[in-house]
Amino acid sequence: MTRYATLAAILSQRIEQGLYPTGQRLPSVRTLSQEHGVSISTVQQAYRLLEESQLVEARPKSGYFVRGVRTLAELPAVTRPVQRPVDISQWEQVLELIRTKPREDLVQLGRGMPDISEPTLKPLIKALGHMGRHGDLRSLYYDNIQGVMGLREQIARLLLDSGCQISADQLVITTGCHEALSAGLRAVCQPGDIVAVDSPCFHGTMQTLKGLGMKALEVPTDPLTGISLEALEMALDQWPIKAILLTPNCNNPLGYIMPEARKQRLLTLAQRHDVAIIEDDVYGDIAYQYPRPRTIKSFDDDGRVLLCSSFSKTLAPGLRIGWIAPGRYLERVLHMKYIGTGSTATQPQLAIADFIRHGHYLQHLRRMRTRYQQNRDLMTGWIMKYFPPGTRVSQPRGGFMLWIELDDEFDTLRLNRYLERQGVQIAVGSIFSASGKYRNCLRINYAPKLTSEIEQAVRRVGETIQSLLLAPVAGIESALAQRG
Amino acid sequence: MTRYATLAAILSQRIEQGLYPTGQRLPSVRTLSQEHGVSISTVQQAYRLLEESQLVEARPKSGYFVRGVRTLAELPAVTRPVQRPVDISQWEQVLELIRTKPREDLVQLGRGMPDISEPTLKPLIKALGHMGRHGDLRSLYYDNIQGVMGLREQIARLLLDSGCQISADQLVITTGCHEALSAGLRAVCQPGDIVAVDSPCFHGTMQTLKGLGMKALEVPTDPLTGISLEALEMALDQWPIKAILLTPNCNNPLGYIMPEARKQRLLTLAQRHDVAIIEDDVYGDIAYQYPRPRTIKSFDDDGRVLLCSSFSKTLAPGLRIGWIAPGRYLERVLHMKYIGTGSTATQPQLAIADFIRHGHYLQHLRRMRTRYQQNRDLMTGWIMKYFPPGTRVSQPRGGFMLWIELDDEFDTLRLNRYLERQGVQIAVGSIFSASGKYRNCLRINYAPKLTSEIEQAVRRVGETIQSLLLAPVAGIESALAQRG
Numbered sequence: 001m002t003r004y005a006t007l008a009a010i011l012s013q014r015i016e017q018g019l020y021p022t023g024q025r026l027p028s029v030r031t032l033s034q035e036h037g038v039s040i041s042t043v044q045q046a047y048r049l050l051e052e053s054q055l056v057e058a059r060p061k062s063g064y065f066v067r068g069v070r071t072l073a074e075l076p077a078v079t080r081p082v083q084r085p086v087d088i089s090q091w092e093q094v095l096e097l098i099r100t101k102p103r104e105d106l107v108q109l110g111r112g113m114p115d116i117s118e119p120t121l122k123p124l125i126k127a128l129g130h131m132g133r134h135g136d137l138r139s140l141y142y143d144n145i146q147g148v149m150g151l152r153e154q155i156a157r158l159l160l161d162s163g164c165q166i167s168a169d170q171l172v173i174t175t176g177c178h179e180a181l182s183a184g185l186r187a188v189c190q191p192g193d194i195v196a197v198d199s200p201c202f203h204g205t206m207q208t209l210k211g212l213g214m215k216a217l218e219v220p221t222d223p224l225t226g227i228s229l230e231a232l233e234m235a236l237d238q239w240p241i242k243a244i245l246l247t248p249n250c251n252n253p254l255g256y257i258m259p260e261a262r263k264q265r266l267l268t269l270a271q272r273h274d275v276a277i278i279e280d281d282v283y284g285d286i287a288y289q290y291p292r293p294r295t296i297k298s299f300d301d302d303g304r305v306l307l308c309s310s311f312s313k314t315l316a317p318g319l320r321i322g323w324i325a326p327g328r329y330l331e332r333v334l335h336m337k338y339i340g341t342g343s344t345a346t347q348p349q350l351a352i353a354d355f356i357r358h359g360h361y362l363q364h365l366r367r368m369r370t371r372y373q374q375n376r377d378l379m380t381g382w383i384m385k386y387f388p389p390g391t392r393v394s395q396p397r398g399g400f401m402l403w404i405e406l407d408d409e410f411d412t413l414r415l416n417r418y419l420e421r422q423g424v425q426i427a428v429g430s431i432f433s434a435s436g437k438y439r440n441c442l443r444i445n446y447a448p449k450l451t452s453e454i455e456q457a458v459r460r461v462g463e464t465i466q467s468l469l470l471a472p473v474a475g476i477e478s479a480l481a482q483r484g
Numbered sequence: 485m486t487r488y489a490t491l492a493a494i495l496s497q498r499i500e501q502g503l504y505p506t507g508q509r510l511p512s513v514r515t516l517s518q519e520h521g522v523s524i525s526t527v528q529q530a531y532r533l534l535e536e537s538q539l540v541e542a543r544p545k546s547g548y549f550v551r552g553v554r555t556l557a558e559l560p561a562v563t564r565p566v567q568r569p570v571d572i573s574q575w576e577q578v579l580e581l582i583r584t585k586p587r588e589d590l591v592q593l594g595r596g597m598p599d600i601s602e603p604t605l606k607p608l609i610k611a612l613g614h615m616g617r618h619g620d621l622r623s624l625y626y627d628n629i630q631g632v633m634g635l636r637e638q639i640a641r642l643l644l645d646s647g648c649q650i651s652a653d654q655l656v657i658t659t660g661c662h663e664a665l666s667a668g669l670r671a672v673c674q675p676g677d678i679v680a681v682d683s684p685c686f687h688g689t690m691q692t693l694k695g696l697g698m699k700a701l702e703v704p705t706d707p708l709t710g711i712s713l714e715a716l717e718m719a720l721d722q723w724p725i726k727a728i729l730l731t732p733n734c735n736n737p738l739g740y741i742m743p744e745a746r747k748q749r750l751l752t753l754a755q756r757h758d759v760a761i762i763e764d765d766v767y768g769d770i771a772y773q774y775p776r777p778r779t780i781k782s783f784d785d786d787g788r789v790l791l792c793s794s795f796s797k798t799l800a801p802g803l804r805i806g807w808i809a810p811g812r813y814l815e816r817v818l819h820m821k822y823i824g825t826g827s828t829a830t831q832p833q834l835a836i837a838d839f840i841r842h843g844h845y846l847q848h849l850r851r852m853r854t855r856y857q858q859n860r861d862l863m864t865g866w867i868m869k870y871f872p873p874g875t876r877v878s879q880p881r882g883g884f885m886l887w888i889e890l891d892d893e894f895d896t897l898r899l900n901r902y903l904e905r906q907g908v909q910i911a912v913g914s915i916f917s918a919s920g921k922y923r924n925c926l927r928i929n930y931a932p933k934l935t936s937e938i939e940q941a942v943r944r945v946g947e948t949i950q951s952l953l954l955a956p957v958a959g960i961e962s963a964l965a966q967r968g
Contacts, residue, residue, distance in 0.1 A: 091819055098629050098822065116624045128623070128831060129613045139612070140600045140800035145582050175659050175804070178826035186695070191675050204826065211670070211823035316624035318830035320659070335575055338582065339695035342662035342688065345829045346802035347612060 003038050004045035005291050010036075011046065012289055013260075015055055015066055026056060026064040049290050073384055073393035076254070076405040081199040081218035081437050083231065085239060088210035088434040093413070094203050097427060107457035108445070110427035112252065114400065115371065115447045116316045120364040124315060127351035139347035145334060147173025147323070147344060151353035155323055158356065161291055162284060163298030164307070166325045172333055173323050175344045177282045180308035180324035182208050183340060185243070187332035188276040188306070189214055193242040196235055196275075198227040200403070200432035200441070202252045205245060205280065209434070216434035217241060223394055223403070226251060226258035229265055236273045243276040249293050250283035253403040253432055253443045255396025257287060263296045270304060276329070281309040282322075285365055287398035288373045303327030311352055313399070314365060319348040372400045372447065379446035382455055386462030388469060400447035406465060410440040418464050424457045487522055488529035489775050494520075495530065496773055499539055499550055500743070510540065510548040533774055557868055557877035560738070560889040565683040565702035565921050567715065569723060572694035572918040577897070578687050581911060591941035592929070594911035596736065598884065599855065599931045600800045604848040608799060611835035623831035629818060631657025631807070631828055635837035639807055642840065645775055646768060647782030648791070650809045656817055657807050659828045661766045664792035664808035666692050667824060669727070671816035672760040672790070673698055677726040679762075680719055682711040684887070684916035684925070686736045689729060689764065693918070700918035701725060707878055707887070710735060710742035713749055720757045727760040733777050734767035737887040737916055737927045739880025741771060747780045754788060760813070765793045766806075769849055771882035772857045787811030795836055797883070798849060803832040856884045856931065863930035866939055870946030872953060884931035890949065894924040902948050908941045 014020055027035070032043045047064050050056040057067045097110055146152065152168035159166050174180040181204070189195060191213030197205065199218035209216050217235055220228045227246055235241060244266070248258035258266075270277050279296050287293050297307040306329060310322030321344065326333040337343075355361055376396055383393050383404060394403040406412070412428040419426060429441030444461075448454065498504055511519070516527045531548050534540035541551045581594055630636065636652035643650050658664040665688070673679060675697030681689065683702035693700050701719055704712045711730055719725060728750070732742035742750075754761050763780050771777050781791040790813060794806030805828065810817040821827075839845055860880055867877050867888060878887040890896070896912040903910060913925030928945075932938065 094822070095629075095815075095818065111626075113626070116621060121624070125621070125624070137600060137609070138802075140605070140609070140802045142595075142597070142801045145579075175825040175829070176827075178822075179824060182824055191697070204822070207819065208823040211819055213675070312826075317626045317826075318622075318624045320825065320827065320829040331579075334579065335691065335695055338578070338662075338688070339692040340663060340666050340824050341659040341804065342796075342801075343660075343804065345659070345804040345832060348829055348831070 004042045004049065007032070007036055007038060007042065007046040008049040009291055011050060012055055020066045022066050024066050025062070026066065028063055055289065073380060073391065076223045076392045076394055076403060076441070078222045078228070079199050079220050079437075081220060081433060082435040083217070083219070083235065085194040085215035085217045086435045088206050088216055089436065090203070090431045091207060091210065093428060093431050094207055097425070097431070100425060105423050106425055107423060107454060108425045109454075109457060109461070110425040110443070111445060112313065112401070113317060113445060113447060114313050114315075115368070115449065117449065118364070118367055118371070120360065120367045121315065123358065123360045124351060124355045127354040128347065130351070130354070139350055141346060142343050143346050143349065145338060145343050146171065148346065148349040148353060150357075151349045152323075154353050154356040158285075158361070159325070162281070163294040164325070170327075170330065171323055171325055172330070172337055173321065173344050173349060174310070174337060175322065175341050176312055176317070176320045177280065177308055177310035177322040178204055178208070179337065179340060180310065180322045181205060181245075181278065181280060182212070183333045183336035184278045184306040184308055184324055184326060184329070185209070185212055185214065185245070186336045187326060187329040188278070189242045194239050196232060196241050196244045197434075198246040198251065200253055200429065200438055202247065202280065203427075203431040206431070206434055218434055218437075221254065222256070223254050224256050225262060226256050227266070229262060229269065232266070233269055236269065236275070241273070241275055243278055244270060245278040245280070247280040247283070248296055249281055250287050250396065250398025252283060252399060253394070253401050255394045255399060255401060255403065257293045257397045260294055263294065264299050267296055267299050267305070271302065275304075277305045279305055279307050281307055282313050283399035284309065285314045286368055286372060286400070288369055289397065290369065297325060300327060306333070314361075314368070315352065315355075319352065320345065321348050321352055375400065375446040375450055376402070378450050379444065379458070382458045383444075383462070386459045388462070388466055400445055402444045402446060404442050404444060406440045406442075407469065408440055410465070410469065412439060412442045415442070415464060415468060418468070419461060422460050422464070424460055426461060488526045488533065491516070491520055491522060491526065491530040492533040493775055495534060496539055497744075504550045506550050508550050509546070510550065512547055539773065557864060557875065560707045560876045560878055560887060560925070562706045562712070563683050563704050563921075565704060565917060566919040567701070567703070567719065569678040569699035569701045570919045572690050572700055573920065574687070574915045575691060575694065577912060577915050578691055581909070581915070584909060589907050590909055591907060591938060592909045593938075593941060593945070594909045594927070595929060596797065596885070597801060597929060597931060598797050598799075599852070599933065601933070602848070602851055602855070604844065604851045605799065607842065607844045608835060608839045611838040612831065614835070614838070623834055625830060626827050627830050627833070629822060629827050630655065632830065632833040632837060634841075635833045636807075638837050638840040642769075642845070643809070646765070647778040648809070654811075654814065655807055655809055656814070656821055657805065657828050657833060658794070658821060659806065659825050660796055660801070660804045661764065661792055661794035661806040662688055662692070663821065663824060664794065664806045665689060665729075665762065665764060666696070667817045667820035668762045668790040668792055668808055668810060668813070669693070669696055669698065669729070670820045671810060671813040672762070673726045678723050680716060680725050680728045681918075682730040682735065684737050684913065684922055686731065686764065687911075687915040690915070690918055702918055702921075705738065706740070707738050708740050709746060710740050711750070713746060713753065716750070717753055720753065720759070725757070725759055727762055728754060729762040729764070731764040731767070732780055733765055734771050734880065734882030736767060736883060737878070737885050739878045739883055739885060739887065741777045741881045744778055747778065748783050751780055751783050751789070755786065759788075761789045763789055763791050765791055766797050767883035768793065769798045770852055770856060770884075772853055773881065774853070781809060784811065790817070798845075798852070799836065799839075803836065804829065805832050805836055859884065859930040859934055860886070862934050863928065863942070866942045867946070870943045872946070872950055884929055886928045886930060888926050888928060890924045890926075891953065892924055894949070894953065896923060896926045899926070899948060899952060902952070903945060906944050906948070908944055910945060
């Protein structure tokens, strides 16, 4: 890490820990330069970084101040899932969500789709089309089962930003993060095994456990700091857990970034109980802070962490390019990859390698980081405006998902049925739980350009919730029919 | 099927069954026209088809004759695998084979790679590059989890040629045939279950069984007619078999096409014992006969056949586009696909749909059918010339693989170690067996342009075999070193 990045990281951590509260003036450039023994320009560069990641604002002639985070809504409560291993259900609801094709008359707020309309993606589209013009045959061949070396080298370079020193030889390219997670799980667990997960947990992960015949043990999770280490430790003492599967950075759906100290403690726990960690970092590169947060993998000294990620959230999901750094489980993962897909399509690998090599990837990340952060604030404002009072909303520190918690008794499955007729799609909370919890929650995607059409869709969701809360069950149909 | 195609199929079957032996004059155009109540031009078109598929030759002023098939080599024996369920090993040898990257100093005769250098593939490369020039964003999105509708429609149309009436809704696009087979197996079997397979059997299938914790029961197989129905019936009576997995068309590695009557009998057997059939048809479109052979799926009337295929052998493996027609298991397969890869890359799907829609696919098949058939004869000739007397060689009726059986005591694993130093790669026979059989066999790929460089490689393989057969064990090293 460069000097200014290190300094920025230190300051950002202090802000995060509340040492410099919102609105407070930060130390002057001169003070920091003396304190840390670095040049004036290093401090200025560090502050520029912090401005970019919207943690700090410069006020002319006054210096740098901690940016006010508008606390718009109350946070969701710490989750309290069933704390025993369960078999996963909810496949029908997931299928309904993923089977829906984009169509004109439907506002899709439910899926995990990034915005792919920014001009910073253009060089990628160009790279994908490159081959045709030059009659390049490389992309018709299988490449090495581990994936195109050029791409693995670029990923290895990017991983340095998350504190990981991983060589290209230790990486396996996969068909999206789905294959990374699936191969990782099959490498370390058998059917019937118990896997501890953060809760709520990405529905794809849940369904993978279901499909592989494994049981999920959902661990209580804090919407700011992530999986409860205390509850996890108890679970590890009580059950023969084989792996811990979690998303510590820009968690889906809660949006938190687990503090570094907790990441280290989690690793120590895993070592003490000798279990593997499957770390889903698919949103890690679009954390709103810069430099991006470290992974648990970056602390791993005995190869027990399987780091899984992809370009589906940072670039585009249709490319289906992910990767896994499986540590000591490399050979098992290769076997699982071989039997799952043989290898991964060559052309998108070549195109992405090209895109990163020319610096376009980091440029695109910079843009998306700002865009998504702005969208988060705008969408949170809409939720506060249109949803019933008392609605709790997550405060994501990366990614593009809001987790919304409604009144305990509210049923978003029922909400969803009414919304369908009104051309709005959401992700219902229950698919994020193995045991059908979170029926009173929903997840909303704020990645796209937030047009007035989307605002109207959010308004419709809010109004439908209000109607369902107020109207007696029998009267709802007609109340909603009138609105229709 | 058109009238002339139906007539061609009837004649081709009669030739196949030996009713018209090699060299015999076939009925005149006029006779057939009267006999089948079709027009003269229909018969002429039928004969043109049979000429194209090299079953028949026209002799000026004499009529049509059954083409002489040069029986160059003795066929391998009917296989006699261990007839009890076994756990699969041989992963290390498979890994060695698939990890090898194409390189200048290595002649790769071992892998299942088609020839991708024919000009009939050019429109596909163009279609793949199309997007970049037009800034088309479709390929960056996920499509429906079942795959791009346009491609599924084209595949449904192609499937008619194998006698299958399957709608686009009943198809799922997969990441290569690997994912089709893997998802299919996981849809119908659990870990620990027994799956009956033809033997020898594609190593990818074997490794999939291994990876999924299933047991293989290898059934004796005839190099001309395929899996022994008698042995299979005994096995079904004796063991709790859950599925039959086989490649009845252009079998890999043996090259046979199972006769239609046997396909029907196999289906009846499966129905009687209520087991699923997983049918690998990945080489079916490059059978040397036209129209192409029917699938078992085409007889399926209760949805128990899961038909798996891909464009990896007909077009190019680096595209990673396959499909499955899972019959009654559609929803289970969708779940397995979702957890395995989420969905399949969009761009290659769009490009292939475009390629088929414009008629390029069938044109490419026509070319490859002729090319591979010519290569088969040439390669068989080289084997006969350079390999020891008594070598048995398969007579493939499609695809691009030769199966070669050497002296019972011969060890191709040992051969392989010597060949590596000489820059030649083969596929050793033992990876095609769950129980380590076929150590005296090897598989050779004859897809590429058969240059003198390849002939020299085949010669080196033959000579190394001869040395290993003749030289006393201790003397081999030096004998080979001198040759080196």
